[in-house]
Amino acid sequence: GYSSPQTIYLDTLTVMDPDFSFVASYDIDNLPVDDIDLTVEHGYIQPVNSDLYVNPVTGNDSNSGINPGDPLKTITYAYKIIKSDSITPHRIYLANGTYSGSMNGEKLPLGPRSYISVIGSGIDSTFIDGEYNTGFFLGIGTLKNYTIENITFQHGKWNHPSGIYIQNNNFVRIKNFEIKDGGYSASGGITLIKIDLLILKNIFIKNIVSYGVLGLSNWAATTKTFTIENCIIQNNLPDEDPINTGLEGGGLKIGGNSSPPYSYIGKITNLQITDNLRIPDPGWGPGMIGGYTQSNYCKVDMINATIGYNTVQGEFGFAANANNGAELNVYNSIFYGDSLNELSLGYQNCPVPSEANISYSNFEGGFGNTYVWDSSVLNWLEGNIDADPKWDTSSTITYSLQWDSPCIDAGTPMYEFGMDYPYIKIEDEKIVLYKIDGDTIHLPQTDIAGNPRIVNGRIDMGAYEFQDTGVRIREQFLQNLNELNIDVFPNPFHSHTFISFVLVKKADVKVLIHDARGSVVKSLLDGSLPSGKYNLTWPGQDDSGNEAENGAYLVSVYVDGIKMGSEKVVKNSSR
Template sequence: TGSTAATWSIPDDTATIQAGLDLAAPGDTVLVATGTYFMDDLQIFQGVLLRSASGQPEDVIFDGQHQSRLLKILAVADTVRIEAITLRNGAASGIDDDARGGAVFIVESPVRFRDCRFDNNTATGAGGAICIDAAPLVELVACKLANNTALAPGIAAPGGAIAMYAHTSEGSLVLDGCVLDGNLSGGPGGAIYVDDGGLYLTDTEVTGSRSGQVSWSAGAGIFARRNHASEQGPEAPNLEVRLTNCRIADNTGRVVAAPYAGDGGGILIKGFDKDNIYEVLVTDTVFEGNFNAQGAGLYMGRYSDGLISRCRFLDNRAYLNGGGAVKGGRWPWCGGETARFEYCEFIGNEAGYDETGQTSPELGMGGGFYTRYYPRAEFINCSFADNRSGGTLHQGDAICHNSEGRTFVNDLHRCLIVNSVFYGVNGLDVQVYASDDGFTSVSYSAWEAGEYVCDGVVPTDIIDLTGSPWFGPTDLRLRETAPFIDQGTAMGISPDLAGTAVPAGSGTDMGAYEWILISGVDQGTAPTAVSRLTAVPNPFNPRTTVSFDLARAGRVQLDFHDLAGRRVRRLLAADLPAGPHSVVWDGRDDSGRGLASAVYFMRLTMPGRTESGRVLLIR
């Protein structure tokens, strides 16, 4: 015999939600009618589905009235699913577990949230909205967490929105298609705090978070750290941090008397020891406008190793070092853990400046990137534009590798630069600075004469720039006159930052973008009739905004084509006035069908002129 999952409707079948949950068996569904429900530590005992009857999160609201936590899930074996519910004004206070998880407290239970909203929840301990302890897996899909707070006087409470403790479970936190905005913590992790767990973010935005309101501002947006050795021993697989197609922006750490406690503005990642590292993979992600003491965009600390591919570091600012990013390590135990950057761009990042942009009274090394304590960093086809170092010791507007007076032991501690381009007009120092013998090699790259300092390492196949090779200060596509087109060395990496295929063998360009001919546009100068055609975000899912600026009025047509050249969508055909314009593409064809993941060509046509570009749709 078997059993059939039941559905319990609230209030038709039971008067209260708790009564329905008490009656539900594993696999059952509890449907909640439209309304606002005032909650006080509702508890789920079985692996059930709890959802709004309408399927709309705004229709069912769990409200704690700033007096009580909303929900707890303790030691449930089967996955608990919560869908299309708003959880707001929850409050966790007191001591120990009572202070954790303002909206939801999860212990030793797998949980999946879908299309939920977490608004204005507070905790005096960890996790303003959600606190997770020893759970194997917690997933959030298409959820929004806004204005949640982990804060109490004198307590460095972590995780403004989410805090996860996974030492005993080595579980994972997964976010897909989520938005975290305006969350705040007294300690590290303004939005997300992960202790000894795996972290996976896809198509997710972490914006406007603030950390360290009491002390220890590390990870203003996201904090991921291994604080213990694996209980499975040295043969255990390493934990992972993965970000795919994310935006990490405008997160701010409070720099206090001990500024070195403020590592990581966008995200901080640190392992425990050489047998318990974090493996890192960050792709197609933007770090923009973040601030903290060091590594304002990305801080990969000791015992972290991995790849950063097709990412953009824009206008991040560090009070000390590493405006765009930092790779840290612990001397002398660093075993060659590496941050490898491929087809990334660093634009307008600053080191040695305070939150307002004034010069800080501290060091200011590595406007774009900084290394310390002998970690290793590699830059393959990266572009650096108008980054700057400041403070009391400005070294390396783009890159600084500082040995701190020690001797490099072997190549496990030296950096690599190949096929990369450096140019800026706002800096105070050379573009690339390293302590003696700080690189294994520097080759096939371009900068202005005198913009490189590293005694003992002579760069090879270098092209001297005499002006900007790019369309504009923030548009790092190559002009047709760029002197390093086809002058790079093949690295076997494709595509570039824009999704353009990189030719195998000879013909590789330097920098983050392969040069492509844009039909009808004089690439020796910036376009005049129509300015840069852009799509943001790119790659995208589910939609991207295509923008352009017309110098004069005219008939405009915007089409998208697949790789075979077939037109799949005519998005625009209209007479437009001069000025800026934008239109949204949702990844559908002319018949309304969703297109598959692929590169698509966009083509903007007006009388006598055409501009084209590429977008990457990721499903």
């Protein structure tokens, strides 16, 4: 049971005026109870009213820590001595290096404090290492207004729920954070419960053994909000014995309250969930989810997501699901290559219907590759396509778009007079999406890779925007392709290929051949021509007369300075 309110007199405590991080009382739901009347005669530590600096190599916890030249050694001690001040929030700055029990005596997991942020030097230089023994961060209670930023947590393992476990905190920001190469309990790598004003930005979760690697939920009666921007969840796996351990694998899980109204409302932009594996317990029944699950009364707008090649080993699996009163609105996204299927609503014998609204997105198999259980509603709106997205698997950014992807310039259109929702406007230099209900969302200026979000006047589908470096290698004016009647034959070719097109009126015409990088290889024609049919020959050479390499090229026809059409051609010479 729980005790009655207590009056406590202490001769000595860590600090004279303890905040919630030093002394706390909780109820059964981990909510704080203000039922302790505490009197302290002496404080062991005098709190430092300043930012602090920590260096795991050159630092010492007997130093002042108030400047980089006199750093502390452990984050644990910095958290203990720094003053929590709502008027002047403080930061703990971490130098490059590895922070762990064996390296610098770090005591993990760390416990957050209100108004105190911990800021690393970068995810490629500041590492907190659990050494396969512990988690990273544990925050429970009414803590508020802090940031975790520029840190990688690796090699974690914890019998408690997660690498990061935060509950009942408010205004929490996690930015530029990577968690990788660890194993956790059935609650996941990062678990965030009943947090209002939650912001996740630039989050990378890779190679984690768990049951869902990122979980957000709010089952409280009060509505709370969250924002996810730039998040990659990739290559996460189940345990070797998932049926018995519960570590089934999977990706992102979002949950609300079991009864209306919506208790959790969120916005997700620039999301990648790829190459994750889930092996569910057969006892769950059919329809299990491998990449994204949204349950109970929560409402999510998902914009510019790339969800691909996630696998569910079991009967009738799906990449994504919304159930039990959830609402999912998808814009400018790609769902492709997942096994077995892409999207479902509800589940077998689900008691409450859900709703999904899909527009200007690429779904493999289209509407037919979705499944709607019972009375749930799937609204298949304008602009959806079913096509190979042509991800650039040969590049370092595997899920970026190739130059001939059908997802380029295929997202929500820019506003034109009289247009119905949805559409995009540029307002005060901001990208504003007008949703299907007329409400608005400000979109990031960049894609998930940090490149400009809108190139060539219209947003792409997916997390990555195709970048127009130099000459644009794509049919910008597909509607004019039939008018030109461009033909390339033979294709592929060995020694020569013949290029023909029809010009309907007198014009200045250029015919250029580009390689896959966008560089001009050959200028076949540059001049003023009357209307008529034209035939050109390309012997597979560049402008210097040297034989071009084997591979793909683009033949583009420009009329009066505007590219009116293009055709891909493959050179395959035996030499």
